[in-house]
Amino acid sequence: xxxxxxxxxxxxxxxxxxxxxxxxxxxxxxxxxxxxxxxxxxxxxxxxxxxxxxxxxxxxxxxxxxxxxxxxxxxxxxxxxxxxxxxxxxxxxxxxxxxxxxxxxxxxxxxxxxxxxxxxxxxxxxxxxxxxxxxxxxxxxxxxxxxxxxxxxxxxxxxxxxxxxxxxxxxxxxxxxxxxxxxxxxxxxxxxxxxxxxxxxxxxxxxxxxxxxxxxxxxxxxxxxxxxxxxxxxxxxxxxxxxxxxxxxxxxxxxxxxxxxxxxxxxxxxxxxxxxxxxxxxxxxxxxxxxxxxxxxxxxxxxxxxxxxxxxxxxxxxxxxxxxxxxxxxxxxxxxxxxxxxxxxxxxxxxxxxxxxxxxxxxxxxxxxxxxxxxxxxxxxxxx
Numbered sequence: 570x571x572x573x574x575x576x577x578x579x580x581x582x583x584x585x586x587x588x589x590x591x592x593x594x595x596x597x598x599x600x601x602x603x604x605x606x607x608x609x610x611x612x613x614x615x616x617x618x619x620x621x622x623x624x625x626x627x628x629x630x631x632x633x634x635x636x637x638x639x640x641x642x643x644x645x646x647x648x649x650x651x652x653x654x655x656x657x658x659x660x661x662x663x664x665x666x667x668x669x670x671x672x673x674x675x676x677x678x679x680x681x682x683x684x685x686x687x688x689x690x691x692x693x694x695x696x697x698x699x700x701x702x703x704x705x706x707x708x709x710x711x712x713x714x715x716x717x718x719x720x721x722x723x724x725x726x727x728x729x730x731x732x733x734x735x736x737x738x739x740x741x742x743x744x745x746x747x748x749x750x751x752x753x754x755x756x757x758x759x760x761x762x763x764x765x766x767x768x769x770x771x772x773x774x775x776x777x778x779x780x781x782x783x784x785x786x787x788x789x790x791x792x793x794x795x796x797x798x799x800x801x802x803x804x805x806x807x808x809x810x811x812x813x814x815x816x817x818x819x820x821x822x823x824x825x826x827x828x829x830x831x832x833x834x835x836x837x838x839x840x841x842x843x844x845x846x847x848x849x850x851x852x853x854x855x856x857x858x859x860x861x862x863x864x865x866x867x868x869x870x871x872x873x874x875x876x877x878x879x880x881x882x883x884x885x886x887x888x889x890x891x892x893x894x895x896x897x898x899x900x901x902x903x904x905x906x907x908x909x910x911x912x913x914x915x916x917x918x919x920x921x922x923x924x925x926x927x928x929x930x931x932x933x934x935x936x937x938x939x940x941x942x943x944x945x946x947x948x949x950x951x952x953x
Contacts, residue, residue: 573898573906574600580718580728581605582706582741587871587887588734589691592699593634594895605718605726607705611692618793618801619648620687621679626885628673630892639690640682641673648681648778648794651948653941656785658834661945665777683796706740715866730906731867732894734887739873746861750853753878755932756812757805757852758822760844765800768843771836776800783837784941788830790837802840804830807936813849822847852878854929857922863911870894875921880928890917
């Protein structure tokens with residue numbers, strides 16, 4: 570490793586795509602790095618629905634990390650295809666009818682991969698014992714020029730540099746800035762169906778290991794497969810801030826959804842009854858003009874730094890942040906870690922400002938009067 574991180578212990582809080590990608594690049598530079606992850610083990614939690622990687626971000630990172638061949642073995646052929654419906658069940662687009670035309674050099678190709686598979690690719694690229702499991706971050710205190718980190722299980726660790734990669738509800742962020750998220754005006758109700766082949770076989774066939782989208786009346790239902798054979802769906806709409814806090818349990822949320830989507834084709838309502846778990850998720854974002862003073866021993870990346878409404882950019886941007894941070898820290902032009910972090914954070918905030926603005930605008934369209942027409946134009950390559 571170059572002089573900036575020589576003899577420095579780096580602690581990455583959070584073993585998601587951003588944190589693991591950062592560990593990979595830092596180890597490629599020879600750094601001493603540990604990833605502290607709250608999951609009890611590699612296999613303790615299903616990693617959620619599929620995720621698509623983009624040519625200019627996620628795929629670029631995978632290539633530079635030397636992991637493209639492993640990615641090509643594990644990505645889901647055909648899972649980038651869409652089926653789009655209106656509330657009456659009319660199908661307006663069925664990409665499952667088209668031939669696979671998948672070229673990794675094509676900027677429009679956005680291959681999908683199970684989150685668990687992506688995590689495994691990154692884990693396998695790290696040195697043994699890089700990830701320390703069952704380390705749920707609680708707090709940390711200054712310790713000389715570094716930090717003493719405390720975890721929920723009573724253990725602790727020292728680090729010269731801490732990087733918060735702990736997502737939308739980051740606890741590390743508070744040590745960097747007190748800027749709070751804003752509500753975007755939309756809320757999604759996320760549902761998990763563990764056994765869709767038996768719980769809702771008709772819907773399972775419609776999703777067909779791809780993306781299903783239903784848009785009408787300023788509302789949406791979006792479904793994707795999970796890596797374990799289950800389905801994740803998102804029922805979205807415009808709601809007041811703090812809406813839904815009075816709901817307790819699946820049954821109350823189910824009853825609301827059944828009423829809210831009254832008049833929609835019955836096949837789409839089967840999502841709600843088949844679910845094993847429903848969670849209300851307000852869509853928040855950090856202010857576009859957020860700023861903070863860089864420090865020499867801590868920084869944040871991904872959702873911890875620049876949470877934004879869903880736009881397909883979350884994982885991609887976190888991985889790009891990780892690659893960029895490693896490059897800034899390895900850059901001989903910077904004589905101090907603080908100056909390298911300052912330059913990185915300025916670059917990261919500029920990019921996230923643009924992407925967050927685009928995400929906010931996209932969500933206005935998604936829940937607007939012409940949502941279906943706009944989506945179809947984009948998927949057909951005729952829209953912005």
